[in-house]
Amino acid sequence: MSVSETNPSTYTIKSGGTFASIATRLGTSIATFEQANSGIDSSQLQVVQFIQLQAAGLKYTIQAGDTFSSIAANNGSTVAALEAANPLVNPTDLIVGSQIWIPASSPVAIEPVTLPASPAISTYIVQAGDTFTSIASNLGISVASLEAANPNVVPSNLQVGSILTIPTTSQSTPTPQPVTPTPAPTTSYTIQAGDTFTSIATNLGAIVAALEAANPNANPSNLQVGSQLNIPGIAQSTLTPVTPTPALPNSTYTIQAGDTISSIASNLSTTVAILSELNPEVNENALQIGTQISVPAQTTTPNTAATMGTYTIQAGDTFSSIAIKEGTTIPSLQAASKSTPLLPSPQAPVSRN
Numbered sequence: 001m002s003v004s005e006t007n008p009s010t011y012t013i014k015s016g017g018t019f020a021s022i023a024t025r026l027g028t029s030i031a032t033f034e035q036a037n038s039g040i041d042s043s044q045l046q047v048v049q050f051i052q053l054q055a056a057g058l059k060y061t062i063q064a065g066d067t068f069s070s071i072a073a074n075n076g077s078t079v080a081a082l083e084a085a086n087p088l089v090n091p092t093d094l095i096v097g098s099q100i101w102i103p104a105s106s107p108v109a110i111e112p113v114t115l116p117a118s119p120a121i122s123t124y125i126v127q128a129g130d131t132f133t134s135i136a137s138n139l140g141i142s143v144a145s146l147e148a149a150n151p152n153v154v155p156s157n158l159q160v161g162s163i164l165t166i167p168t169t170s171q172s173t174p175t176p177q178p179v180t181p182t183p184a185p186t187t188s189y190t191i192q193a194g195d196t197f198t199s200i201a202t203n204l205g206a207i208v209a210a211l212e213a214a215n216p217n218a219n220p221s222n223l224q225v226g227s228q229l230n231i232p233g234i235a236q237s238t239l240t241p242v243t244p245t246p247a248l249p250n251s252t253y254t255i256q257a258g259d260t261i262s263s264i265a266s267n268l269s270t271t272v273a274i275l276s277e278l279n280p281e282v283n284e285n286a287l288q289i290g291t292q293i294s295v296p297a298q299t300t301t302p303n304t305a306a307t308m309g310t311y312t313i314q315a316g317d318t319f320s321s322i323a324i325k326e327g328t329t330i331p332s333l334q335a336a337s338k339s340t341p342l343l344p345s346p347q348a349p350v351s352r353n
Contacts, residue, residue, distance in 0.1 A: 011026075011051050011052075011213045012049070013045050013046060013047055013049045013051065014047065014216075015047050017045060017047075018042070018045065019034065019042045019045075022051075025212075026209045026212060026213060027088060027209065028087055028088070028209060029084070029087035030042075031084045031087065032084060032085060032087055035081075035084050035085065035103065036051070036052035037051045037052050058075070058101070058102040058128060058129055059099050059100075059101060059102075060075070060099065060100055060101075060102050061097065061098070061099050062094045062095060062096050062097060062098050062099070062100065063096065064096050066094055066096075067091070067094070068082045068083065068091045068094075071100075071102070074160070075102050075128040075160060076127060076128045076160040076161055077102055077103065077128070079091075081103050082100065082101075082102065082103075084103075085100075085101040085102070085103045086100045086101055095272075102128065122165075122166045123163050123164065123165060123166060124139070124163070124164045124166050125161060125162070125163055125164075126158050126159060126160055126161060126162045126163075126164060127160065128160050130158055130160075131155070131158065132146050132147065132155040132158075135164070135166075139166055141166065141167065145167050146164070146166070146167070148167075149164075149165040149166065149167045150164050150165055187230075187231050188228045188229065188230060188231065189204065189228065189229045189230075189231050190226060190227075190228055190229075191223050191224060191225055191226060191227050191228075191229060192225065193225050195223055195225075196220070196223070196274075196277055197211050197212065197220045197223075198273055198274060198277055199274075200229070200231075204231055206231060206232065208220075210232050211229065211231070211232075213232075214229075214230040214231070214232045215229050215230055221280070249297055250278060250294045250295065250296060250297055251294070251295050251296070251297050251331065252292045252293065252294060252295065253268070253292065253293055253294075253295045253330065253331070253334075254290060254291070254292050254334070255287050255288060255289050255290060255291050255292070255293065256289065256318040256319045256320055256330075257289055257318050258318050258320060258321070259287055259289075259318070259320055260284075260287070261275055261276070261284040261287070263320055264293075264295070264320075264330075267320060267323055267324070267329060267330050268295050268296070268329065268330065268331070269329075270295065270296050272284075274296060275293070275295065278293070278294040278295065278296070279293045279294055309326075311325075311326060319333050319334065
């Protein structure tokens with residue numbers, strides 16, 4: 001299971017702003033805002049008031065075989081909560097490798113148990129993302145005492161929903177003090193040639209919605225090289241200066257019979273999201289054979305020792321199907337077979353890397 005803790009981002013209410021208008025602008029849902037801002041009256045929003053863009057929780061990477069039901073069960077959540085926190089995700093078509101939010105569950109009260117002997121003991125129900133270190137820190141005890149009180153529990157394999165014994169130093173259990181969240185730090189980023197909101201968010205561990213909220217005056221489809229973006233949730237000290245490498249120009253790909261956006265992304269080692277961003281005018285559900293689309297430039301240096309072979313075209317063959325059979329890529333086939341039409345019988349050169 002791939003889960004990481006993530007802090008929520010905030011948005012400043014502008015004049016005339018409503019949950020509906022903000023949700024439409026940021027590509028999310030009113031339900032997501034209502035869940036993340038349960039104490040705010042959506043009909044009484046004030047200018048410069050801060051709201052949470054996303055309920056606090058965890059970022060989870062979809063694994064093969066996952067469903068909303070299995071994810072909810074494994075992480076102490078519910079299907080309804082997952083759907084509300086991920087309005088743009090189709091629960092019946094989860095994409096392996098994509099990420100979703102698992103909203104944080106409500107804190108579980110620690111019920112003190114009165115024992116005749118000292119030290120006093122209480123219990124705690126394990127939540128998603130808990131570790132012995134975080135539990136001990138939050139309850140003001142040591143990891144060693146927590147391990148001693150729970151000898152049958154494996155600290156590296158805590159089970160959500162299981163009950164831990166919490167030792168205390170006196171008969172009275174201290175009342176946990178509320179913690180005031182520290183505002184997420186913000187730093188700046190200089191736009192490089194070829195950058196998109198998606199690539200910047202991926203490289204810096206942010207989310208696209210948070211970038212858009214932090215940069216309301218930036219046009220995501222027309223980023224200006226050299227201009228500055230605000231990056232929420234990242235301290236300046238954590239950013240290691242990187243000398244940018246010259247961006248490669250985008251390449252083009254000619255649609256073949258049987259192609260889909262998913263198959264093209266898979267064959268070219270990219271993602272559907274990047275292809276969609278590079279080709280906003282293309283209807284992904286009605287690809288036209290022979291049309292050209294923009295694809296990311298190849299970032300690896302061509303293997304000068306690549307061997308060339310031949311392949312006999314079969315009825316029904318496409319560049320996609322041949323590339324899969326021969327363990328190569330569609331651009332390599334197109335480059336090696338510029339003069340060879342896909343007709344049965346002729347032999348087409350095949351570049352095998």
